[in-house]
Amino acid sequence: MRKTGHAAKAEAGLLASRRQSGRAWPRWFALSLVLVLVLVVALVTALGVAVLYLARGTPAMASLLKAVPAQTTVIYDSAGKPIAHLHGAVNRVIVPSSRLPLSLKEATVAVEDKRFYSDFHGIDLSGIARAALADLKAGSTVQGASTITEQYVKNAYLGGYDGTLTLKLREAILAWELTDRWSKDRILTAYLNTVYYGDGAYGVEAAAETYFHRNASQLTMVQSALLAGLPQNPNGYSPVYDPAAALARRNVVLHDMASQGYITPAQEQSALKSELHVLRTTPPGVLPSAAYFVDYAEQQLVAHFGAREVFEGGLRVYTSLDSPWQNDALRVVRNTVTPLDFGFKPSAAMVAIDPANGYIRAMVGGLDFAKQQFNLASQARRQPGSAMKPFVLAAAVERGMDPFTTYYSSQSPVTIPMGPFAAPWVVHGDGPGGPETVAQAMTISDNAVFARLSVDVGPENTVRVAHAMGITSPLAAVPSITLGTSSVTPLEMADAYATLADGGVHHAPQAVVKVVAANGKLLWHPSTRGDRAIAAGVASTVTQVLEQVASRGTGSTTAAAFPYPRAGKTGTTENSWDVWYVGYTPQLATSVWMGDMEANLPMNGAFGEYYCAPMWAQFTAAALATSAHPDFPIVSWGFTPWHGAHATASPLPSPSASASASTKPSPTPTATITVVPPTPTPTPSPTPTSSTTTLPQ
Secondary structure, rough: OOOOOOHHHHHHHHHHHHHHOOOOHHHHHHHHHHHHHHHHHHHHHHHHHEEEEEEEEHHOHHHHHHHHOOOOEEEEEOOOOEEEEEEEEEEEEEOOOOHOOOOOOOHHHHHOOOOOOOOOOOEHHHHHHHHHHHHHHHOOOOOOOOHHHHHHHHHHOOOOOOOOHHHHHHHHHHHHHHHOOOHHHHHHHHHHHOOOOOOEOOHHHHHHHHHHHOOOHOOOOOHHHHOOOOOOOOOOOOOOOHHHHHHHHHHHHHHHHHHHOOOOHHHHHHHOOOOOOOOOOOHHHHHHHHHHHHHHHHHHHHHHHOHHHHHHHEEEEEEEHHEEEEEEEEHHHHHHHOEEEEEEEEEEEEEEEEEEEEOOEEEEOOOOOOOOOOOOOOOOOOOOOOHHHHHHHHHHHOOOOOOOOOOEEOOOOOEEEEOOOOOOOEEEEOOOOEEHHHHHHHOOOOHHHHHHHHHHHHHHHHHHHHHHHHOOOOOOOHHHHHOOOEEOHHHHHHHHHHHOOOOEEEEEEEEOEEEEEEOOOEEEEEHHHHHOOOOOOHHHHHHHHHHHHHHHOOOOOOOOOOOOOOOOEEEHHHOOOEEEEEEEEOOOEEEEEEEEOOOOOOOOOOOOOOHHHHHHHHHHHOOOOOOOOOOOOOOOOOOOOOOOOOOEEOOOHHHHHHOOOOOOOOOOOOOOOOOOOOOOOOOOOOOOOOOOOOOOO
């Protein structure tokens, strides 16, 4: 059959084309080419849609950059030495780039991301391709292909996720955006401050302190190489638990540094010969000798800032603690209490306060915080015994009584009516039986005289004065307040006596001097402004009486270790359940308590002058060893005739009466009472072991 004209022409054209090209494309190939092009367009479109979708689900970088990672709060003593690190689950201290050694940056780049400075917007495209092939072969995610930038994004903003494809793409999106915002050095510094190095240490500063007990700025090149190798597998390369693996990994880092030109081959060979020199015992979070003080300061911080800011805010807390004094206080208490046995092992507490500002310089709340978290210095309320008498005296002097010329009968016992519905109060004293000045009665701690004086002063006035001077615990307004029947803490007693030392001005006790944010901004500077609690003349008069107590009365046992101007008062409760000495100099006020922390058990033969006064003197002598020892200033006070209902007339002039009426004891104390402490009946018990603690470097 003959072909039509059009068909014949088309066939002739096709034959001519085949003759010119030498061959003809199969029709199926052309169709396949078109299909491939369509698929490519579809894949590109799908990829674009996927990226847009992932971008919508990815947090905005601007908001992420505002987030501050959890950082460790560091507490310092008065000399600026760290005594505690407070943190939650994350121990991290942020340091700027200027404090990171160059060797650390080079070691990290060499082993973690050698193309860090030349990658494509923080993404390693060849690494992604390589990882994708490995993942396809394995049927799961087996390679991360993360750059340093991507690792930082993951650690800081995406929570260290498990590596799914969706989240890895979001990681890449954020890395790209971050690279457009930050310099390489800033990204590297941020990475070094957030990456996990094992053993609870997040960031290189915490790692340097954990493994080498030093700051990151002090790292050597070899130490930098060791740390740079840890993030890949912190547990597997732990220098504490697997030193051999850590050493091998460190040597890999050194080799990478040499092959990439960061160090010379000679430096590599020298470094390979170095041992790890890792300190196996990590530095404690809190200096053991300061544990009770840190606990007290922590409570003040939480009350002011809240727990989250304290444990995650990276605060720099500068405190009032004098670490050498703290060590002296703990040593004195431990050496005194450890050998004692009254059928039980007694506990003890000591608090020292600077009268000029209320700063707590030392605080012993127990002998071992790990075994006993209850702070005996700030939390234990115990009866202070006769250590409350100075508040009765201050209230009386405030109303015009002259303690050196006012007499009371020391006849004992004294019976004081307590009203129609209560039994009378019967008090036994230790006086001579006849008229006795109030100053004399304080010197020998005569209960009979002070019971009568307490009634004349009015218990409500004693409560008012004690609270103004620093006692914060509730006090019962009853005559027996003079014998310490209301419980108080050692911290309150030291604070109240510090008011006397500062001439009647009360400063609230302070553990925190200032708090600085991680960025250096001052956040809190507690005021040390004092408030006038009692007149300076009243404080001076009370101090003159208490100097007499310390020089030739119940506090004279302080003379052996500290024969300088001092004032104070002993306290011993019924059955010697609690024994005290609270004393002060113009520079330091310190309270000491000893007793059974769990129950009111008697310490047979124990009195404040036997144990607590010597502890006070030994500590004060050590604390003020290099200081001058000035006299207390004398401030006059206007006395008026005292019309106390229980006061008595002055006896006829006599040598003893003239001595008691003196207005100022000798500045240089001379003990006239010799007290030999009884030896408690020994009971076999294990001998505690003491430990020596140094500040973390």
